[in-house]
Amino acid sequence: MATSEPRGTENEEVRAESPTAPPVPSPVTSSEQYIKHPLQNRWALWYFKNDKSKSWTENLRLISKFDTVEDFWALYNHIQQPSKLGFGCDYCLFKDGIKPMWEDDRNKLGGRWLMTLSKQQRHNDLDRYWMETLLCLIGESFDEASEDVCGAVVNVRPKGDKIAIWTGNCQNRDAIMTIGQQYKERLSIPSKTLIGYQSHDDTSSKSGSTTKNMYSV
């Protein structure tokens, strides 16, 4: 995916130097007309604010949808970084049509790669990890396994923040392992630090504070 700004002048230079070359497709067709860079999927950003007087579902709000690189950055630059959110708040970025909840048809057989951050990592890593997670999603960074991605969630919590990538079927081992390995590399997580994948079924029915890992990388 092209995440850089459109570079119209560079394309103009190419044309000037080789007049017989076929026209180079350019996102800038004239000084007035501007074509945005489309993403492969349309995405929806959700915000969860922990209001104890409301149900979990009522606290979940859709912020906005986007399907171009430019609209992603406009939204990203407009909203607070996760480290500035209050405790109990979440952001969720999901493919359009998938609600960021276990119950959605496209999540219910799935699970998540979960990164649990220490309290210190709120200042050092949280915002950087979340931005990289968003770029992995909108850039479809996991090859064919990107098809399995449903979305990502960041939870801001006093006990330690969490970032997770949700996938659609916890039996799709190959896709899940590809996503986990490539995600870890993108975040430059040391190989000796393990991250785990848990099914939503196990997470939603857990009785204690931990859920067993189905996979780990």
Ligand code: MGP
């Ligand atoms: P949480 O916000 O994912 O994690 O779930 P938190 O706050 O760190 O809590 P912990 O239990 O992981 O330590 C908190 C609670 O929110 C869950 O126990 C559910 O009651 C509710 N909840 C979270 N999710 C993701 C869902 C969901 O998808 N559907 C429904 N119905 N409730 C959810």
